[in-house]
Amino acid sequence: MSATRIPAGYVPLTDAAPLIAAQEMGFAAEERLVLELHRAPSWSSLRDMLAFGQVDAAQMLAPVPVAAALGVGGASTPFSVLSVLSVNGTVIGVSSSLARRLADAGHDFSFDDAASAGKALITATGPGLRIGVPFPFSMHTELLHYWLQGLAADTGRGISIRTVPPPLMTDAIKSGEIDAFCVGEPWGSLAVENGAGALLLPGRAIWSFAPEKVLAVRSAWAEAEPGLAGRLIRALWRAGRWLADPASRGLAAEILSARRYLDLPAEIIERALSGKFTVTPQGLQREVPGFIGFHDGAAGFPWRSQAQWIALQLAERTGLDRHRALRMAGPVFRSDLYRSALRGTGADLPGASSKLEGTVGTPLLAAGESGTVSLLPNRFFDGRVFDPMAAD
């Protein structure tokens, strides 16, 4: 039987790895699929490529399909999330001058304590702080809002979060247009490499198990092509498992660094995959185990509660009705399709499709469809718990 071609889009980032590995390492071929990979210059253009049918599947910021379902942002086509491609994988950084002020004030750049780093940042800058993010509907934006609110810093009063395309982030920091940024790797490491800034925190210090990029398709496509959707889910699940193996890191970084994909040095890309970071231009090293997750802890499972957490954050920010937002968002993450695609493959499938977010402190065995599922720590920096049932 001949392979089916699926045009798929991605944005050049380290976490585009599952799509690229699925094609390059033959996981797509195992499902008789050929992924025609299209590199998109921006998130809005990738979203539109998907909406208008230029591609049938896309790596997408987790909040984009949720925002579309709520009717905010530029998309009017309904999207479905087939799986989570990556968990965490972003960094927060500051300009070199701000890094100096933080260091002078005694901040140790420990790279793991969101509360103390946040307080140091706000004390050093006051309310005028300007932070760059790649897209208004992104985990970067949501995590920053959550973090600043948790620190009782009202983002409405002075602190501004503005959109800066990742390739322009270094320039924006250098020219003083922004003081800090939250961006996906390798753009943070590139800013350090260019001497523009220093890294303050990994995104996971704010929420240790935040869905970052998802595999999105048009909802109509998912309905019309359930078989293809299942094959796609399985191919990407295998790619995620391969990427999670430390032995794959070197090769994964090499493949990603190719000119047609990220076109950046493998050494910089490998920092995120290995969790070994250079956080200042002076060479300070920090290690972040599990900086980015592709597989462990049922990382690929699209929890409806993840979609609802995002929806609630969006609703609060845009003044939408909370109840409606929760109701509309849940079904966007298709835990049902994910289950049916992976049943019988040996993949970890949780027993529920929604969970309390923020309760898992140490790795935990939870009830699965058959046997148990191991879950990884899932904590918010301020210890809060998100209960989708109570929120409604």
Next chain:
Amino acid sequence: MPDALSIVVVETDRERAFMIVDGLRDAGEFDIQVISEPSGLARQIQMRDPDVVLIDIANPSRDVLEELTLASGAMDRPVAMFVDRSEDGMTAAAVEAGVSAYVVDGLQAARLKPVLDAAIARFRLFQRMRTELAETKRALEERKVIDRAKGMVMKARGIGEDEAYALLRKAAMDQNKRVAEVAQALVTAAGLLA
């Protein structure tokens, strides 16, 4: 008679911006402004408050415009129309599927059609000229390199021009490369050995 449509063209390349503006002027009465500086794009556009924003679909700064849809509430102002660099019909699809996705508040798609058509036509013309110029330059460069490599082969082997070229061509075919590539490799290697 409605007021002239106000248009902001976001384009860092001056020549290309002029070309698009010219095309728009031919298409109708518009109030046109060009933004060439990508920093603070959202602020600049908000200040000018245009009816339409024209930006290349491949411009990464496009994401900045998404902020406007949020800042001003859910879609209560028109934002982006796109100039298409690629030939994959994205613009046609965008127009079919969703000019209205970006254009609201009584601004009719029919009024935008000529704007978009003119901008795209000019943009494509410019791209074509650029490509042709680059191609011509490249061909000239290649010719020079091939001539040098040919000269080196003639000297080293004591053969004539046609024969030297035939040798280069055969090497290229054997390695599944272009003659210019083989010639460049030879010139580079000779430079290293000299």
